[in-house]
Amino acid sequence: MRYFTKQQGQKEAVPVDLEPLGGDRFKLTVNGVTYQVDALALEHGTMSMLVDGQSYSAEFEENGDEVGVLLRGQVNRFDIADERRLRLRAGTAAFSVEGKQLITAPMPGKVVKVLVKVGDEVKEGQGLVVVEAMKMENELKSPKAGKVTELFAKEGTAVENNAKLVVVE
Amino acid sequence: MPKIRKVLVANRGEIAIRVMRTCKELGIATVAVYSEADRSALHVRTADQAFFVGPPPSRESYLVQERILEAAKQSGADAIHPGYGFLSENASFVRACEAAGITFIGPPASAMDAMGEKTRARANMIKAGVPVVPGTTEPIATEAEARDYAQKIGFPVMLKAAGGGGGKGMRRVEGLADFESAWRSAKSEALNAFGNDAVYIEKYLEKPHHVEIQVFADSHGNVIHLNERECSAQRRHQKVVEETPSPILTPEMRAKMGEVAVKAAKAVNYVGAGTVEFLVDVHRNFYFLEMNTRLQVEHPVTEWVTGLDLVALQIKVAEGEKLPLLQAPTPNGHSIEVRVYAEDPSRNFMPSPGKITYLRVPGGPNVRDDSGVFPGYTVPNFYDPMISKLSVWAPTRQEAIARAQRALGEYVVKGITTNIRYLKAILAHPEFVGGDYDTGFLGREHTPLQGVEDPKLTDMALLAGAVHAYQRDAKRAKTLPGAKAGASDAANQGRISPWRLALRSRRR
Numbered sequence: 240m241r242y243f244t245k246q247q248g249q250k251e252a253v254p255v256d257l258e259p260l261g262g263d264r265f266k267l268t269v270n271g272v273t274y275q276v277d278a279l280a281l282e283h284g285t286m287s288m289l290v291d292g293q294s295y296s297a298e299f300e301e302n303g304d305e306v307g308v309l310l311r312g313q314v315n316r317f318d319i320a321d322e323r324r325l326r327l328r329a330g331t332a333a334f335s336v337e338g339k340q341l342i343t344a345p346m347p348g349k350v351v352k353v354l355v356k357v358g359d360e361v362k363e364g365q366g367l368v369v370v371e372a373m374k375m376e377n378e379l380k381s382p383k384a385g386k387v388t389e390l391f392a393k394e395g396t397a398v399e400n401n402a403k404l405v406v407v408e
Numbered sequence: 409m410p411k412i413r414k415v416l417v418a419n420r421g422e423i424a425i426r427v428m429r430t431c432k433e434l435g436i437a438t439v440a441v442y443s444e445a446d447r448s449a450l451h452v453r454t455a456d457q458a459f460f461v462g463p464p465p466s467r468e469s470y471l472v473q474e475r476i477l478e479a480a481k482q483s484g485a486d487a488i489h490p491g492y493g494f495l496s497e498n499a500s501f502v503r504a505c506e507a508a509g510i511t512f513i514g515p516p517a518s519a520m521d522a523m524g525e526k527t528r529a530r531a532n533m534i535k536a537g538v539p540v541v542p543g544t545t546e547p548i549a550t551e552a553e554a555r556d557y558a559q560k561i562g563f564p565v566m567l568k569a570a571g572g573g574g575g576k577g578m579r580r581v582e583g584l585a586d587f588e589s590a591w592r593s594a595k596s597e598a599l600n601a602f603g604n605d606a607v608y609i610e611k612y613l614e615k616p617h618h619v620e621i622q623v624f625a626d627s628h629g630n631v632i633h634l635n636e637r638e639c640s641a642q643r644r645h646q647k648v649v650e651e652t653p654s655p656i657l658t659p660e661m662r663a664k665m666g667e668v669a670v671k672a673a674k675a676v677n678y679v680g681a682g683t684v685e686f687l688v689d690v691h692r693n694f695y696f697l698e699m700n701t702r703l704q705v706e707h708p709v710t711e712w713v714t715g716l717d718l719v720a721l722q723i724k725v726a727e728g729e730k731l732p733l734l735q736a737p738t739p740n741g742h743s744i745e746v747r748v749y750a751e752d753p754s755r756n757f758m759p760s761p762g763k764i765t766y767l768r769v770p771g772g773p774n775v776r777d778d779s780g781v782f783p784g785y786t787v788p789n790f791y792d793p794m795i796s797k798l799s800v801w802a803p804t805r806q807e808a809i810a811r812a813q814r815a816l817g818e819y820v821v822k823g824i825t826t827n828i829r830y831l832k833a834i835l836a837h838p839e840f841v842g843g844d845y846d847t848g849f850l851g852r853e854h855t856p857l858q859g860v861e862d863p864k865l866t867d868m869a870l871l872a873g874a875v876h877a878y879q880r881d882a883k884r885a886k887t888l889p890g891a892k893a894g895a896s897d898a899a900n901q902g903r904i905s906p907w908r909l910a911l912r913s914r915r916r
Contacts, residue, residue, distance in 0.1 A: 240878065242873075242874045242877055242878070244870050244873055244874065246866075253870060255870050255871065255873075255874040257874050257875065257878055259878070265875055265878075267871045267874060267875070269867050269870050269871060269874075270867060272867070274871060276871055276875065278871075278872065278875040280875075280876075280879055283765070283766040283822065284766070284822065285766075286872055286875070286876065288868070288871070288872055288875075290868065290871070295868050295872070297868075297869065297872040297876075298766075298820055298822065299872075299873075299876050300822050300823075306873055306876060306877070308869040308872055308873050308876075309820070310865055310868055310869045310872060311817075311865055311868075312816075312817055312829065312832060313861065313862060313865045313866070313869070314829060315861075315865075315866055315869040315870075315873075317869070317870070317873045319873050319874065319876075319877040320877075321877070321881070345755060345758045346758055346759055346760065346761060346789065347761065347789050348759075348789055351596065352592075352596075366589065369593070371600070372759045372761065372789045373750075373759040373761060373789050373790070373791060373792060373793040374576065374597075374600065374601060374790075374791065374792055375597075375644075375759060375793070376593050376596070376597055377756075377758060377759075378589075378593075
């Protein structure tokens with residue numbers, strides 16, 4: 240089987256070929272090198288991986304389609320899909336800061352200040368809304384220059400994670 | 409004064425647990441208070457008794473003096489330990505405790521009045537002949553006045569909350585352009601954190617070190633210092649890494665700063681644990697910054713190198729005992745503390761509250777983890793994002809850095825994002841390793857601290873990720889009825905809806 244792994248911030252997906260050899264053993268090829276791997280999955284998204292006598296402890300964290308891998312102090316975030324799933328996904332738009340930008344709450348908290356109103360022209364990096372969580376105030380800035388077309392944020396209201404706050408076009 | 413038999417800890421999280429640990433060792437009963445958001449918190453289960461004090465926002469619970477005192481009365485506590493933050497530096501609370509006949513484990517209200525209000529403290533220190541950072545000795549009423557004063561002493565300046573510390577309500581301002589938003593956020597943060605929006609201005613010294621001296625005083629007039637802590641690794645004026653001894657202090661400087669700190673404490677008739685913060689400039693002149701009239705977050709590093717239990721010492725002093733030592737002990741070895749925050753360094757350090765799904769805490773020789781969290785605990789978004797303090801001891805600084813790195817490598821927290829990797833990057837940074845890092849270090853070094861990728865490890869992570877995806881897909885296939893060839897209906901019966909079964913039998 241072939242898996243395509245796209246790392247966060249990278250343009251190209253890296254193919255990884257996987258051949259199950261039974262039990263916890265796999266033959267894997269990445270970047271032109273083939274490895275014999277003993278990969279023991281444990282509870283809580285932990286994996287003990289033995290590769291040519293080297294021992295790696297991997298910790299996984301799923302976040303939607305993305306998998307975070309913590310291994311020897313390094314964290315990589317991958318979007319991993321096999322060929323079938325990749326085809327299903329073809330045609331979804333890539334993320335960019337062109338066009339309409341929706342600014343959402345990065346965490347649950349409270350809107351303490353709204354710094355713009357509908358119709359305002361804003362510069363890139365200009366503060367739009369101040370959200371308070373865990374006693375710290377965080378000013379959310381505009382990802383692009385444009386006009387505020389919609390405003391959902393109300394001062395003094397509690398917001399959930401990912402709640403819509405402002406739209407800049 | 410009689411022996412303390414029962415202590416109410418007017419705090420939450422790691423510091424509440426830290427205080428309760430010592431109480432348990434001393435045979436003192438403990439009482440917890442908790443808000444609606446903290447019913448499931450660990451400090452509630454650590455204590456012998458626990459009392460509800462109100463809704464999640466601290467202003468409606470942990471900061472409501474009457475409720476805390478009511479809990480103390482109901483529980484029969486004869487003393488209150490305030491921890492740090494919340495009511496720990498609130499003189500009116502100290503007076504309320506006195507009036508209720510409850511021992512407040514901390515300094516007298518008069519010493520707090522003299523030091524707690526930062527502007528008054530500066531004025532008092534000038535009187536006592538202690539060098540202070542140039543700035544106002546009064547809070548500033550309006551933004552326009554503040555702006556004028558800042559222009560007079562010259563940018564950069566610091567806006568600071570008169571009512572407290574902990575990095576809340578503090579802003580460094582580079583010039584007029586940022587003044588308005590800095591003024592606004594400093595004032596509103598100060599109001600939220602301390603219930604007092606008074607803000608004053610200080611000149612910002614270039615490349616200063618933040619070095620603080622731990623002092624201790626008993627009620628018999630004995631005052632000593634317990635050496636220094638280097639706290640220059642700060643982000644947004646919040647300390648991130650602390651160590652002792654300070655890599656930049658000579659024994660002579662330590663003695664001189666210790667002497668000034670003791671003088672400052674004596675000037676206000678201090679009792680208990682306190683910290684005198686100094687800024688040290690590039691020429692190694694030091695200036696009084698403020699005095700924290702409470703136990704500090706970073707007290708464990710002092711405990712490591714002095715061998716003392718500062719909470720036990722606080723309790724002894726509150727019971728009227730004399731200090732067991734009359735001069736500063738020579739620091740033994742080196743200790744480093746790192747603060748683990750529930751925040752995401754890759755998203756501008758956004759707080760990351762949520763459920764901890766998995767937790768593995770470091771151990772081994774000379775490693776200490778002060779935390780208030782556990783697997784399955786949901787970190788609420790109402791309080792400070794610090795979830796743990798990891799501190800280590802070793803004979804030398806170099807070994808302490810290696811040990812802290814090793815311990816951080818063992819730390820695994822899942823479900824929320826933490827700054828653990830950021831802490832590892834700080835400890836590996838040449839400027840930190842060199843030891844001469846100033847308070848601007850973390851702000852300047854933002855990008856290199858994101859860490860460099862090792863391609864070999866990335867390849868291994870790719871392998872692990874592919875196997876993980878394969879096993880995940882296999883598991884999903886197993887749970888999908890009929891998806892697996894050869895899976896008998898009988899084996900799947902428990903998982904298939906009766907509708908589907910009926911449909912299948914019709915097909916046959």
